[in-house]
Amino acid sequence: MSIKGKVAFIGYGDIPVGKYPERTSVQQAIQVSLMAMETAGLEPEAVDTILTTRSYADQVYDWGIGLFGEEIGMRSKLEFQMYAGGSSSSAMIKVAAGLILSGQSQNVLMVASNKWGTMKREAAVDKLANLHHEDWERPFGFFQIGAVALQMKLAFVYGLVTPEQSAAVAVSNRKWAAMNPNAMYRDPITIEDVLNSGFVADPIHVLESPPLADGAAALIMTSAENAEKQVDQPVYLLGAGSSFSFSNVSQAKISAMEGQQLAAKDAYEMAGLGPEDIDVASIYEPYPLGTLSWLVSLGLKKNLTEAGQWMLEGGGAPGGELPVTTDGGMLSRGHCAIAGGMLFVVEAIRQLRGEAGERQVKNPEIAVATAMGGVGNSAFVEILGINP
Amino acid sequence: MTYTKPLPKIRPYTKEFWEAAKRGELLIQHCDDCNRNIFYPRAVCPRCKGKNVRYIKTSGRGRLFSFSLVEKGAPPDFKEDVPYVICLVDLDEKVRIGSMLVGYDDYWALKPGMEVEVVFHPVTEEISLPKFKPVGSEFVFPEQNQSEEGT
Numbered sequence: 001m002s003i004k005g006k007v008a009f010i011g012y013g014d015i016p017v018g019k020y021p022e023r024t025s026v027q028q029a030i031q032v033s034l035m036a037m038e039t040a041g042l043e044p045e046a047v048d049t050i051l052t053t054r055s056y057a058d059q060v061y062d063w064g065i066g067l068f069g070e071e072i073g074m075r076s077k078l079e080f081q082m083y084a085g086g087s088s089s090s091a092m093i094k095v096a097a098g099l100i101l102s103g104q105s106q107n108v109l110m111v112a113s114n115k116w117g118t119m120k121r122e123a124a125v126d127k128l129a130n131l132h133h134e135d136w137e138r139p140f141g142f143f144q145i146g147a148v149a150l151q152m153k154l155a156f157v158y159g160l161v162t163p164e165q166s167a168a169v170a171v172s173n174r175k176w177a178a179m180n181p182n183a184m185y186r187d188p189i190t191i192e193d194v195l196n197s198g199f200v201a202d203p204i205h206v207l208e209s210p211p212l213a214d215g216a217a218a219l220i221m222t223s224a225e226n227a228e229k230q231v232d233q234p235v236y237l238l239g240a241g242s243s244f245s246f247s248n249v250s251q252a253k254i255s256a257m258e259g260q261q262l263a264a265k266d267a268y269e270m271a272g273l274g275p276e277d278i279d280v281a282s283i284y285e286p287y288p289l290g291t292l293s294w295l296v297s298l299g300l301k302k303n304l305t306e307a308g309q310w311m312l313e314g315g316g317a318p319g320g321e322l323p324v325t326t327d328g329g330m331l332s333r334g335h336c337a338i339a340g341g342m343l344f345v346v347e348a349i350r351q352l353r354g355e356a357g358e359r360q361v362k363n364p365e366i367a368v369a370t371a372m373g374g375v376g377n378s379a380f381v382e383i384l385g386i387n388p
Numbered sequence: 389m390t391y392t393k394p395l396p397k398i399r400p401y402t403k404e405f406w407e408a409a410k411r412g413e414l415l416i417q418h419c420d421d422c423n424r425n426i427f428y429p430r431a432v433c434p435r436c437k438g439k440n441v442r443y444i445k446t447s448g449r450g451r452l453f454s455f456s457l458v459e460k461g462a463p464p465d466f467k468e469d470v471p472y473v474i475c476l477v478d479l480d481e482k483v484r485i486g487s488m489l490v491g492y493d494d495y496w497a498l499k500p501g502m503e504v505e506v507v508f509h510p511v512t513e514e515i516s517l518p519k520f521k522p523v524g525s526e527f528v529f530p531e532q533n534q535s536e537e538g539t
Contacts, residue, residue, distance in 0.1 A: 122464040129463035135396035136428040139517055140487050141458065141466045146474050149456035150486075157454075157500055200461035201474075202495075209461070250428070250476055250486040 005388030008227035008234035011040025011220035028216035085373030089342035090380030113216035114337035165308025167194035169288030177328025184334030215336025241266025256376025260297035275299035279364035491527025
């Protein structure tokens with residue numbers, strides 16, 4: 001059974017991303033959830049299922065059990081946490097679709113809220129480093145960006161991508177962020193700025209690594225039938241694909257990019273669509289090479305070199321051939337952990353509903369959103385459209 | 389000087405590994421059911437799920453698969469080591485191991501495929517961490533409890 005066009009997003013919510021010490025994770029979650037219900041025109045009582053995820057850091061450790069429902073005052077029949085790193089929200093979407101199509105749930109609220117911006121940077125880096133194997137990676141100085149760098153280094157060593165092409169992704173994202181009032185960093189940057197910003201871990205420069213931020217996002221999904229009664233423009237889920245490969249980088253049996261390709265293949269097949277149908281690409285990209293490898297994995301570009309050159313020539317920037325990461329992405333909008341992943345879907349929905357303001361793409365019908373978890377461990381692709 | 393960085397835990401199925409490391413031997417596992425080598429050590433073979441896994445001694449040599457110079461992003465407990473190099477090494481016994489690279493002259497001259505060999509870093513009485521250096525490098529770690537210099 002294909003789920004193509006059988007479920008749809010009817011609501012979404014977000015708030016400014018950045019450093020907001022006065023906001024708690026629960027307050028952020030309430031704010032975006034209320035916005036999602038408002039955009040869906042849905043009363044809180046109509047939401048029967050709530051999917052939450054880890055908050056990572058707050059005054060209340062990871063929201064306890066059912067804490068979110070209690071705080072917002074929503075009694076549901078099902079509320080639980082889901083976690084798959086940066087791809088948690090994509091995993092939620094698959095589960096929500098399954099719950100709805102099997103008749104177990106009607107209106108599913110998905111919410112993520114994180115406080116990386118207010119945490120001490122060292123505490124955040126330490127928490128992330130602790131995701132690495134405690135016996136075989138962590139004692140050897142491994143950490144999140146380092147493990148990503150080990151995978152990306154080879155593309156530079158073998159000359160598949162130049163530092164300028166990589167930097168161009170950060171520059172392109174910043175141009176989009178300048179038009180996103182919710183983005184953390186909106187001032188223009190140049191390729192030289194990126195290349196002179198120093199290495200976090202070679203080959204990833206400081207301006208090629210995401211600023212840690214506070215942020216939150218929410219989505220509401222229902223059946224296509226309900227959606228058509230509920231809102232003027234449902235955004236249909238046309239395809240969803242995913243792949244899990246490894247947890248620790250030494251154990252990768254397939255590369256992160258091969259994982260992306262498997263996820264993309266599943267999503268395209270389900271949707272009956274191909275790369276030529278995509279009008280806007282909302283690409284999960286904590287690091288520029290991630291954008292380039294997604295462009296290849298999604299079939300939008302032939303190889304990393306072509307993708308890099310295309311970005312260098314402004315192909316994905318405002319006014320370019322195909323709008324890529326139109327909210328500024330992790331690199332400029334800010335990396336608010338799991339909520340940061342969900343925001344790629346929020347942006348795709350906003351573009352398809354024609355509600356993206358200054359950065360609105362002209363009449364898009366099909367959007368693709370992607371997500372990755374951990375250090376390339378998992379890959380998810382969703383294809384969304386305005387027609388079922 | 390006390391070693392303050394994260395230490396691996398010694399588990400029933402990794403005790404042999406860390407005892408050998410103290411002697412300067414790098415062990416990996418071998419699965420007698422599917423005849424493959426395994427790293428990192430598991431209680432069950434990750435390929436065939438067989439339980440007949442035993443430790444074997446390696447040559448301690450292999451080739452660099454990838455490497456990265458860590459500058460501004462190190463976890464707090466590794467700050468004093470910056471800049472340091474993390475690496476992935478493909479051992480001659482056909483398993484991949486994540487570690488640190490030491491004893492190199494010029495980071496920017498490193499190449500994937502470069503031959504490397506294990507060099508043990510004794511950090512506590514129980515734990516000697518297997519790190520790697522280019523073959524031919526004369527680098528050695530000081531004895532434990534003397535100094536933490538050298539990484």
